Amino acid sequence: MTLRFSQARQQFRQLIAQPTRNLAAAALCPAQEIYPELDPAEILQQLDAIATAIRPNISTYPLKTIQAINHYLYRELGFRGNQMEYYDPDNSYLNRVLERRLGIPITLALVYLEVAQRLDFPMIGVGMPGHFLARPTIEEMEVYIDPFNQGEVLFTTDCQAIFHRLYGDNAAWSSHYLAPITDKSLLARLLNNLKLIYLNRRDLTNTLMILDYLLLLLPNEPSNSRDRGLVHYQLQNLLAARSDLETYLTHSPMAPDRDQISQLLDNITDNL
Numbered sequence: 001m002t003l004r005f006s007q008a009r010q011q012f013r014q015l016i017a018q019p020t021r022n023l024a025a026a027a028l029c030p031a032q033e034i035y036p037e038l039d040p041a042e043i044l045q046q047l048d049a050i051a052t053a054i055r056p057n058i059s060t061y062p063l064k065t066i067q068a069i070n071h072y073l074y075r076e077l078g079f080r081g082n083q084m085e086y087y088d089p090d091n092s093y094l095n096r097v098l099e100r101r102l103g104i105p106i107t108l109a110l111v112y113l114e115v116a117q118r119l120d121f122p123m124i125g126v127g128m129p130g131h132f133l134a135r136p137t138i139e140e141m142e143v144y145i146d147p148f149n150q151g152e153v154l155f156t157t158d159c160q161a162i163f164h165r166l167y168g169d170n171a172a173w174s175s176h177y178l179a180p181i182t183d184k185s186l187l188a189r190l191l192n193n194l195k196l197i198y199l200n201r202r203d204l205t206n207t208l209m210i211l212d213y214l215l216l217l218l219p220n221e222p223s224n225s226r227d228r229g230l231v232h233y234q235l236q237n238l239l240a241a242r243s244d245l246e247t248y249l250t251h252s253p254m255a256p257d258r259d260q261i262s263q264l265l266d267n268i269t270d271n272l
Contacts, residue, residue, distance in 0.1 A: 008029045008030070008032040008033055009029065009212060009213070009216060011025075011029055012026055012029035012030070012213060012216055012217075013216050015029070016184065016187070016216070016217055021117065021183055022183075023110060023113065023114065023183050023186065023187070024043070024044060024047060024094060024110065024114045025040060025044065026183075026187055027093075027094045027107075027110060027187065027190060028040040028043055028044075028094055028095060029213070030093075030191070030194070030209065030210060030213050031093040031094060031095050031096075033206075033209050034089075034093065034206070035093070035095060035096075038095055043094060043095050043098060046098050047098075047111070047114045047115060047118065048118060050072065050073070050077070050111075050115050050118075051115050051118030051119050053072055053076075054068055054069055054072045054115065054119060055119060057071075057072075058119055058121065062121070062136055062138050062141055063143075063153070065119070065121050066136070066145065066151065066153065069112065069115060069116065069119070069121075069151065070150065070151035073111070073112070073115070073151065074150045074151060077101060078101045079101045079102075079103070079108060079111065079147075080101065080102060080150070081102075081103065081104065081105070081108065081148040081149065082102040082103060082104060086104060087197050087200070089194060089197050089198065089206075090102075091103050091104045091107060092104065092106075092107055092190060092193050092194050092197070093107075094107060094110060094111070097110075097111060098111070103148075104132075104148065104193070105131050105132035105133070105146075105147065105148040106125075106132040106186070106189060106190055106193065107190070108147035108148050109125055109132045109133065109134045109145075109147045109148075110125075110186070110190075111147070112134050112145065112147040112151070113125060113134055116134075121136070122136060122137040122138065123135065123136050123137060123145070124137050124180045124181070125180070125181045125183075125186045126144060126178055126179070126180060126181060127177075127179075127181035127185060127186070127189060128159060128162070128163060128177045128178060129163065129166070129167070129177055130162075130163070130166040130167065131146075131148070131162050131163070131166060132147075132148075132189070133145060133146055133147075133154070133159065133178075134147060135178075135180075137180070142155070142156070143155060144156075144158075144159055144178065146162075156175075156178065159177075159178055160173050163177065184217060184218075187217055188214065188217055188218060191210055191213050191214050191217065192214070194206075194210045195207060195210045195211060195214065195227070198210060204231050204234055204235055205235075207231050208228065208231045208232070208235065211224055211227055211228040211231060212228070215228065220251070222247070222248050222251040222252040222255070223248075225244045225245075225247045225248040225251070226244070226245065226248040226252075226255075226257075226261065228240075228244045229241045229242075229243070229244030229245035229247075229248060230245075232244060233245075233264065233268065238268050238271060238272055239272070241268055242265060242268045242269070242272070245261055245264065245265050245268075246265065248261060249261055249262065249265075
């Protein structure tokens with residue numbers, strides 16, 4: 001099992017280093033840790049098959065192509081947002097999203113983006129706080145797609161309304177919330193969702209696994225080193241904890257929690 005896990009992480013490292021888009025394949029790497037019998041090639045073939053079924057109905061008119069994608073994903077296949085169990089970790093694993101036809105905004109957007117890519121319909125993710133969207137990258141087409149809500153077509157004012165519904169009428173809106181998001185940022189957001197889910201469940205083993213992926217993706221993000229060190233400490237992996245926490249302080253010498261982390265490091269040293 002450990003060998004399979006290390007292979008998944010090695011594959012992830014290779015995928016994120018490539019200049020071409022490999023979002024689905026990269027997202028399936030941590031899924032292999034939870035579902036070791038998972039065959040990523042089969043999942044990618046499922047996405048291919050969805051695109052193949054939609055292709056005869058696409059149009060030179062972008063909105064008609066969006067309608068064709070929406071009809072097949074939501075009417076024919078029954079994809080929908082998981083309103084009842086939003087924080088179920090399976091909502092964040094692409095293989096389970098495809099199997100159950102259930103997901104959260106970012107994973108349903110991932111399905112949407114992958115299908116659109118296979119149809120040569122240019123789209124990109126939009127990392128609006130609290131509600132991930134997608135949009136066509138077509139000149140003079142300023143619309144957004146809400147994959148969590150049946151692929152609803154939105155304008156900027158609709159996106160603002162969703163934001164204020166989530167955060168309150170007094171929350172400050174910024175046009176930057178509708179900026180395109182990089183593939184790396186999409187993966188980071190997906191992994192951070194899983195990190196928080198597992199932390200809230202006190203599932204330290206899987207929290208640690210997700211943090212390993214986050215550090216492969218964002219090796220210069222000190223907070224991930226700190227968080228992994230703290231999880232190692234709770235799991236009594238003291239040498240690993242010390243290494244990560246020392247890395248955190250090295251890269252964040254003015255961190256507001258420096259004193260607490262230094263004290264914890266002293267405690268770890270005393271117990272080694």
